[in-house]
Amino acid sequence: MVEAQYNEDELHAPEWMNKEFFEKILRETDSDDSIKVQEVQMNPGSGKGDHYASIMFRAIINYESKNSKNQEISLIVKTMPFVDGPKKEMLKGMSFFETEIQMYKEVIPQFQKILKEAGDPTVLGGKCLYAASEPQEILIFEDLTKRNYKTVTNWGGTWEVGKKAVEKLAKWHAMSFKMVNEGDDSLLKLTKNAFNDDKIKEIPMFKYGFSDFVEMLKRKPEFKKYVPKFERLLLEDPISKTQDLYNAFINGDKANLFVLNHGDFHIKNLMFTEKEDGKVDDVLLVDFQICFWGPAALDLMYMLYMMMDEDDRIHRRNEIIHYYFEVFTETLNNMKFSGKYPKLTDLYKDFIAYKDLELLMLTTMLPFITAIKEEPALDMGEALHGNNDRQTFYENENYLSYVRKILPILLYNGYLD
Numbered sequence: 001m002v003e004a005q006y007n008e009d010e011l012h013a014p015e016w017m018n019k020e021f022f023e024k025i026l027r028e029t030d031s032d033d034s035i036k037v038q039e040v041q042m043n044p045g046s047g048k049g050d051h052y053a054s055i056m057f058r059a060i061i062n063y064e065s066k067n068s069k070n071q072e073i074s075l076i077v078k079t080m081p082f083v084d085g086p087k088k089e090m091l092k093g094m095s096f097f098e099t100e101i102q103m104y105k106e107v108i109p110q111f112q113k114i115l116k117e118a119g120d121p122t123v124l125g126g127k128c129l130y131a132a133s134e135p136q137e138i139l140i141f142e143d144l145t146k147r148n149y150k151t152v153t154n155w156g157g158t159w160e161v162g163k164k165a166v167e168k169l170a171k172w173h174a175m176s177f178k179m180v181n182e183g184d185d186s187l188l189k190l191t192k193n194a195f196n197d198d199k200i201k202e203i204p205m206f207k208y209g210f211s212d213f214v215e216m217l218k219r220k221p222e223f224k225k226y227v228p229k230f231e232r233l234l235l236e237d238p239i240s241k242t243q244d245l246y247n248a249f250i251n252g253d254k255a256n257l258f259v260l261n262h263g264d265f266h267i268k269n270l271m272f273t274e275k276e277d278g279k280v281d282d283v284l285l286v287d288f289q290i291c292f293w294g295p296a297a298l299d300l301m302y303m304l305y306m307m308m309d310e311d312d313r314i315h316r317r318n319e320i321i322h323y324y325f326e327v328f329t330e331t332l333n334n335m336k337f338s339g340k341y342p343k344l345t346d347l348y349k350d351f352i353a354y355k356d357l358e359l360l361m362l363t364t365m366l367p368f369i370t371a372i373k374e375e376p377a378l379d380m381g382e383a384l385h386g387n388n389d390r391q392t393f394y395e396n397e398n399y400l401s402y403v404r405k406i407l408p409i410l411l412y413n414g415y416l417d
Helices: 019-030 086-091 096-117 159-181 196-200 204-219 221-235 238-246 298-305 308-313 317-334 345-354 355-372 380-385 392-393 397-412
Strands: 037-045 056-062 073-081 128-132 138-142 258-261 270-272 280-285 292-295
Touching: 019 037, 019 056, 019 128, 019 345, 037 258, 096 128, 096 138, 096 159, 159 280, 159 292, 159 298, 159 317, 196 204, 196 238, 204 221, 204 238, 204 380, 204 392, 221 397, 238 270, 238 292, 238 355, 258 298, 292 298, 298 317, 298 345, 298 355, 298 380, 308 397, 317 345, 345 355, 355 380, 355 392, 355 397
Parallel strands: none
Antiparallel strands: 037 056, 056 073, 073 138, 128 138, 258 292, 270 280
């Protein structure tokens, strides 16, 4: 194992992840008290930079039971950070695991039932075998790599993978829209998320990202005409404005299309399989820690920056949004939804109304993601919480190339008003 390829806090599992722990889990999930765990091998569950708001391990377990000996199973174990540091401190008290446990125990099974009743064979995500909030916050999943699912190796992604993922997202959104508009208000209680927690304001990347962007504009004569516009936007406290977007439902906003947002819809939060010819066969969504009830435009804007390459983000932006809306509408039809259908123009109105998220993605998230894409070994915690290297992110030529292309578009579309 090459340690530099993995997050430092995933190199060594906590002591309680031992044979006795997994024996209890297997006996419970298989309803078989005869199971006896012989050996457990713990490895990091994902690559460095693939995720941040949890730690993950791959447990390879050899066990026997009354029915068979020499059995082996591979499980993915997800828990909260246990090593002291800024990551643990930031995540303490957030509702990530509470939300994800609810997703896997209640919401996703209900969504899958709705799809099945509509004759739709779509599977949204992998199987969660065990979930608990005490004594540790923990989720245990099937290891999808055993079914030939794999992750995208870099943050760039591909159009084919992204389009298939957006198809799943559209169905997810449509089912939540149907449920709430037909009287089930259970999803309306999902209002907590990472962006509306005030801790985000103290993370240097978010605290200083917009001002770092403005300083970059000032250094580049080619961007001179944009400086006054972004200086004005900076005075409006952009991080607080973004938080307001994620509180849209709480604040009583009249968005045209409210749905259950995935909340963290990026290229590393999915796994895919390929056909023999190399084309994408299926995509499964993972990581439902930040799901919240809010405008669909937020998931879609986030997706454009976290799942699409530069060219697709610009030149195929309307194509992917149109495809999303087609699948959304088709799913409502298949489920025989009898209420009022939203229009595509309504969705575009929400893009303008909630444009501050796209400005945050451009000024704060994209420099960070571009840096990780080009340097996979970059320490994500240091990039988020450190103060030394942020300006180098804004001098990245690939990032600047995108800024040159997108600023005129944002200007012409009224995003900088």
